Amino acid sequence: MTESITQANQALNPFLHELGVEFLEMENGQARLALDLSERHMNSWQITHGGVLMTMLDVVMAMAGRSLSAELKGVVTLEMKTTFLQPGGVPGGRIEARGKAFHQSTTMCFCEGEIWNGERLVAKAMGTFKYLRRLKSGENMKKLYGSD
Template sequence: MTQTEPDVRSRTFSWSDPSLNSAQLGRRGGLELLQAMSRGELPRPPIMHLLGTGALQAEDGRVVVTLEPQEYHYNPLGTVHGGVLATLLDTATGCAVHSTLPAGVGYTTLDLNARFLRPASLASGILTCEGVVLNRGRRTALAQARITDARGALVAHATSTCMIFEMPESKS
């Protein structure tokens, strides 16, 4: 027996070919790449379209990403799913690390330790996630991120370790 969902809503979105940005990795440093995305000179990555994130601001070792909660972010309890918040935290920590990397050097998340302090919902207003690099070495970097709601209340916090590596296509 199939149940019909009342008040079904739909959402469509589009994105640019992600290879447009990855082709820039050997030519531009992380900060330059992120700033070009924030200015609209390069497309935002598909994940940002999927989540529906807002502004992206980047400076050396620091990134701010915003998200206005929507119903499509909700879990069965009617609050923003923890996976959405974790993705926002991972984006901010990873991009903060990326902002410190030269051209031809990449990163990947090794771990993400998140703590959720309060639920987020439409009533939370715009969520602001700030990621900062705490320490960067040759092979790893440690970053943290904080999500605050429109009132400035802390919603979630995370630390992340990222592995730093030379991109294969940039080797001589």
């Protein structure tokens, strides 16, 4: 994805903008995000806060599910389970979230997500997402990704 797509996504979601999330890919049931870690992303042990990791997992899975919808419908998270495998990273590092939609119905999609710190798998999640009727944000995403 280009820098302008990252900026447009951040404009649609001020929380992700505040975190500094970089949007890398969203197509064919897959999505990727990245984050350059800084002090603001750390917990009291100076490792990446679990809430930051869960936010990235939630978003990357939702993006993967949305990419299967011709209209780029919105989705809401119905449930999500996360397993933390090891510390997420320290300031100055970079983590990547990878999402994949592995099943879709007319109203829901089922996804998995992973957080990677280099070659280390940090966290894994599974989520169920419900498609919503087209919302204003869906129209903005449609323009952003060039869908008809």
